[in-house]
Amino acid sequence: MFASLPSNFQVLIIYNPAAGQSSDLKSTLDRVAxxxxxxxxxxxxxxTTAPGxxxxxxxxxxxxxxxxxxxxGGDGTxxxxxxxxIGTTTALGTLPLGTVNIWAREMGLSMDMLKAAESMSKSELTQIDVGIAGNRYFLLMAGIGFDAAVTASISSVEKKRLGAIAYVKQAIQLAWNFRGVSPKLRIDGKRVRGKILMVIIGNSQLYGGVVKFTAHATIDDGLLDVCVIKGQGMLSAPRRLISIFAxxxxxxxxxxxxxxxxxxIRGKRGKVLPVQVDGDYLGKTPMNFRVVPNSLWIMVPPNADRSLWQAARG
Known part of the structure; x- marks a missing residue:
């Protein structure tokens, strides 16, 4: 259910001075305000002045x-x-200012902040689900395995200097030697076996601004969508990606x-796997993940991807 914005709408803009590659940031935000x-x-x-x-x-x-x-800011902000x-009646909104801006793209926002602000001014409000990894909530997705290894190896300096190219560069470097492992993986109690390269746990659909690993996900169904990619090594991954794209x-x-x-998910014989949430490195397995239904209010601009809602799927 969607609700109109209340009159005398009170908002706080929190911005990350180090996000993305924007210049004259404060003056642009003043224009938005x-x-x-x-x-x-x-x-x-x-x-913001420090992480957290x-x-x-x-x-x-x-x-x-x-x-x-x-x-x-970016998806980390x-x-x-x-x-x-989480658990309050204060809604989340966004203005794109980061490297990839996945949530802003899911919400159909322009990457131009002033145009995005114009769209945000026409928003409605609704409640959605989120996921939790350990004790950290995530809005978009959690990744275990290869993509988290890539995320963990990229410095903030590289992200700011190269943008999304930093991820591509690091992925190519790591792919040659990355091997699948056989963790103890249970999904709603059911054991999933085999050598695993990557697990994507999606609350929403879009990954990296490009591909939809969890294309069937909706943000109001009380479920997380899980895509498990198996294989001996990352050299077989392009075939898997073709299947996912299709x-x-x-x-x-x-x-x-x-x-x-x-x-x-737990590693066997002491082996651990890296974990990322919403594009930021979180830590290593063992870790539990679960859905937290109807726990976050969000602002929904007019061009948001309506396939993210269960009702739009029919």
């Missing part, structure tokens, strides 16, 4: 009664803000697709 003020909104702006600061500021905004907190809003999950024996409420 003035655009929204012209529509009767009350707008404040706050910069966005979560603290979002929690404080929710306690102070703000209607929404706008994450101006969106994740931090979201972690401060959404032929059931035709490729090395790609398995599930919908579940809980996922448990």
């Amino acid at each position: 003035n655009l929204w003020r012209d529509r009767g909104w009350q707008v404040q702006i706050a910069a 600061d966005a979560t603290t500021k979002a929690q404080q905004a929710a306690q102070a009664g703000y209607h929404a907190v706008i994450a101006a 969106v994740n931090e803000v979201m972690n401060g809003l 959404r032929h999950y059931n035709r490729d024996p090395l790609v398995q697709y599930f919908q579940a409420r809980q996922i448990e």
Whole structure:
């Protein structure tokens, strides 16, 4: 169910001064704030100063009664803000300012901040599910295995300097020697066997701004979608990607697709696998993942991908 924005809408913009490659950031955000003020909104702006600061500021905004907190940054900033809003009535919004901006793309926003702000001014409000990995909430996805190894090996300097190319460069370097492992993987209690290269646990659909590993995911169904990619090594991965692009999950024996409420993964004989959430390295297995239904309010602009909602699927 979607609701209109309340009158006298109060928002806090939290921005990451180090996100993306934007110049004149503060002046652009001031223009955004003035655009929204012209529509009767009350707008404040706050910069982050350290990792985790966005979560603290979002929690404080929710306690102070703000209607929404706008994450101006990449998906890492969106994740931090979201972690401060879980279980509150304060909604999450976003302005794209990062390397990939997956959530902004899911919401149909322009990568131009002023155009995105114009779209955000026409938003509605609704509640959605999120996932949790260990004790960290995620909005988009969690990755275990190869993609998390890539994420863990990229520095913030590389991300800022090269953008998305940094991920491609590092993926090519790691692919030659990366080998599948046989962890203890249970999806809603069912054991999944075989050598695994990567597991993607999706709350939403889009991955890396390009491919939909979890194309059947909706953000209001009380489930997480899980794509398991198997193989001896990453040299076989292009074949798996073709199956995923074509959404032929059931035709490729090395790609398995599930919908579940809980996922448990543990390494065998002391082996561990890296884990990332929403594009940021989180840690290593063992780790449990589960869905947290109807736990986050979000702002939904007019051009958001409606296939993200169960009702739109018919």
